[in-house]
Amino acid sequence: MWTDDDLKEVIRSAPAAVDESLRVIHRDDGTAPVDMSAFTAVARALHSDPAQLCVDYLRANDLVDAFVQAVRARGIELGDDANVSASGRLDLVELSKFTARASTFRCRIEVDHDFKGTGCLVGPGLVLTAWHVVSGHRPGEHDGPVPNVVVRLADGSRHEAVMPPEFESPCGDAEWDERAPKSDSEVASRHDVALLSLQTPAARHLGHAPLPDTAPVLATKAKVFVLDFPEGRDEGLGDGTATKIRNLTARLNHDIPTAPGSSGGACFDREFRLAGVHQAGARISEAGQIVKRGRFVPLSLFRDEVADFITHDVAPTEIWHLDGDTTQLVIGRDGFVAAVAAAADTKHPAVRGIRVKRRRPAEDTTGLGYSHRILEELLARQGGGHVVVTVPLDAGSPDLLADIAQRVEAVDIRLPAGALDREPAGATLESGSGHRARRLARSIDLAADAAERTVWFFVDHPSVPLTEARRLEGEAFVAECLALPQIRLVVAGLETVPLAGLEFSSPAASDAGGQPGLVVEYLGGVTRADILDCLTRATTDLVGESVSRDIELVLNVLLVDFTPFNDLYADADLPAIVASLQKYFKTLRTSGDADRGRADPAA
Numbered sequence: 001m002w003t004d005d006d007l008k009e010v011i012r013s014a015p016a017a018v019d020e021s022l023r024v025i026h027r028d029d030g031t032a033p034v035d036m037s038a039f040t041a042v043a044r045a046l047h048s049d050p051a052q053l054c055v056d057y058l059r060a061n062d063l064v065d066a067f068v069q070a071v072r073a074r075g076i077e078l079g080d081d082a083n084v085s086a087s088g089r090l091d092l093v094e095l096s097k098f099t100a101r102a103s104t105f106r107c108r109i110e111v112d113h114d115f116k117g118t119g120c121l122v123g124p125g126l127v128l129t130a131w132h133v134v135s136g137h138r139p140g141e142h143d144g145p146v147p148n149v150v151v152r153l154a155d156g157s158r159h160e161a162v163m164p165p166e167f168e169s170p171c172g173d174a175e176w177d178e179r180a181p182k183s184d185s186e187v188a189s190r191h192d193v194a195l196l197s198l199q200t201p202a203a204r205h206l207g208h209a210p211l212p213d214t215a216p217v218l219a220t221k222a223k224v225f226v227l228d229f230p231e232g233r234d235e236g237l238g239d240g241t242a243t244k245i246r247n248l249t250a251r252l253n254h255d256i257p258t259a260p261g262s263s264g265g266a267c268f269d270r271e272f273r274l275a276g277v278h279q280a281g282a283r284i285s286e287a288g289q290i291v292k293r294g295r296f297v298p299l300s301l302f303r304d305e306v307a308d309f310i311t312h313d314v315a316p317t318e319i320w321h322l323d324g325d326t327t328q329l330v331i332g333r334d335g336f337v338a339a340v341a342a343a344a345d346t347k348h349p350a351v352r353g354i355r356v357k358r359r360r361p362a363e364d365t366t367g368l369g370y371s372h373r374i375l376e377e378l379l380a381r382q383g384g385g386h387v388v389v390t391v392p393l394d395a396g397s398p399d400l401l402a403d404i405a406q407r408v409e410a411v412d413i414r415l416p417a418g419a420l421d422r423e424p425a426g427a428t429l430e431s432g433s434g435h436r437a438r439r440l441a442r443s444i445d446l447a448a449d450a451a452e453r454t455v456w457f458f459v460d461h462p463s464v465p466l467t468e469a470r471r472l473e474g475e476a477f478v479a480e481c482l483a484l485p486q487i488r489l490v491v492a493g494l495e496t497v498p499l500a501g502l503e504f505s506s507p508a509a510s511d512a513g514g515q516p517g518l519v520v521e522y523l524g525g526v527t528r529a530d531i532l533d534c535l536t537r538a539t540t541d542l543v544g545e546s547v548s549r550d551i552e553l554v555l556n557v558l559l560v561d562f563t564p565f566n567d568l569y570a571d572a573d574l575p576a577i578v579a580s581l582q583k584y585f586k587t588l589r590t591s592g593d594a595d596r597g598r599a600d601p602a603a
Contacts (some may be wrong), residue, residue, distance in 0.1 A: 022067070039057070105120055105208050109150075122310050128193070130263045132192055134165065182248070212274060219244075252276070280294070315341035340379070348507050352516045353491070357493075361493070375458060391477075437476035448486035482501045562577060
């Protein structure tokens with residue numbers, strides 16, 4: 001049942017678990033247990049493979065089954081049945097959801113105006129494909145013009161990719177010559193993968209394939225799917241099984257029919273998790289016959305190398321402008337951006353949102369409304385799983401909770417009957433508000449979970465004084481929402497209103513196992529460092545580099561007419577500072593476009 005390749009793969013990939021497993025299994029003759037150090041020493045003397053020696057020992061002593069069970073007890077999957085259900089059936093509901101999404105995040109790659117391969121959106125501005133699809137040169141060579149790479153999305157729009165790629169790992173020399181590698185050493189650290197960055201996060205409305213927390217383990221006969229465009233045609237979802245390649249763990253075969261143009265197509269496992277990138281077709285010998293098989297690169301080889309790029313694209317912790325509009329600058333809002341990323345990430349379970357407070361609440365509402373725009377842009381990058389519902393506290397509706405329920409249903413989250421229960425007979429204003437808020441919040445949480453959404457309530461600062469009833473309803477609703485998994489909060493203003501939950505100075509200040517709360521961001525003036533950060537990020541994005549000394553000089557010129565107080569530039573000065581920055585950025589964009597035109601002969 002267990003092939004030598006199955007056993008050798010786990011021996012090489014999980015040495016600590018293997019050592020523990022070898023020590024607990026034993027031979028019937030009472031011989032002392034062994035560990036991998038013994039096989040390694042013998043292999044060194046014989047110039048052989050220690051993993052193969054270990055497998056030979058297990059088979060000779062009838063210990064394979066005991067070894068497999070010991071390894072599994074330590075959380076390691078192994079064997080033909082890894083990733084394959086006992087029934088071999090697929091969940092039709094999950095399959096339907098996947099195919100609907102997959103049709104939007106699959107894309108075509110065009111190089112110098114010709115279709116070359118397939119890509120997959122893994123973020124609002126990132127596309128995963130095969131390196132050889134977009135490379136204009138052999139591995140190790142760097143001469144020649146930079147190719148013009150364009151990504152054609154599912155909606156038909158075409159978007160230029162930044163070259164070189166955000167991340168790239170070349171193919172093997174033999175693979176470039178369309179020959180399959182014969183050993184892992186030929187393709188060590190060469191994964192044939194490229195992560196393309198679009199000029200703008202133009203694909204945020206289309207969704208993307210999420211990067212799994214851990215790469216799936218694909219064993220022989222595991223179900224796989226391929227999203228590709230063979231010969232440029234849309235032939236739907238490729239369906240087949242994976243097979244291991246003898247003496248090679250850095251690549252896997254599959255039996256899905258492919259063709260030129262399939263290269264770069266994303267591979268998924270039976271649970272529809274991203275599992276690798278289709279690389280090429282190959283003719284191999286099976287049972288004395290030559291058959292055609294596809295070859296792909298497992299995600300496990302490069303997942304950790306692309307993870308940070310994808311995380312930053314999907315949930316950035318810093319931005320300098322609103323997506324798609326470089327004239328709408330974001331200055332001094334790093335705390336807000338980082339808090340949104342943390343609240344959307346299950347790694348920060350105590351962070352349930354943000355509380356935006358003004359340093360001078362009595363003066364104005366500068367920045368509060370802009371917080372809503374930043375929030376919408378950041379959540380749009382998440383791929384459609386997050387929706388924003390504004391909670392206006394102004395007395396437009398006599399029933400705040402009924403107004404909230406209507407707004408939730410307006411974003412296609414259907415609430416069950418009875419979500420807005422009446423106040424219990426004889427209840428006080430405070431207890432009645434709490435009862436209705438609790439019922440509504442829990443109904444929203446359940447409905448959002450069923451719709452696979454996270455609801456972000458943006459509690460807007462009122463333009464008129466709050467009535468007692470409205471204040472109590474708002475406080476009760478916020479308190480209930482803090483503990484619910486499908487709800488997040490952004491409270492803008494309302495500095496004098498006491499709210500439930502803890503307040504954190506930053507996401508890092510929260511306790512993963514502690515009480516839920518909101519990260520506090522203070523508005524009112526910007527520092528020189530805030531403006532410098534915006535200037536540095538913009539310069540890097542627009543021309544590809546930033547020199548600290550030059551940036552400082554530019555900043556001194558831009559701020560020459562403005563005087564800070566207590567290290568803060570006043571809100572009243574911000575429009576003029578932004579106007580000066582925009583003029584400078586316009587010059588940078590013109591310069592950057594001219595440089596790209598000179599470097600790109602196809603431009």
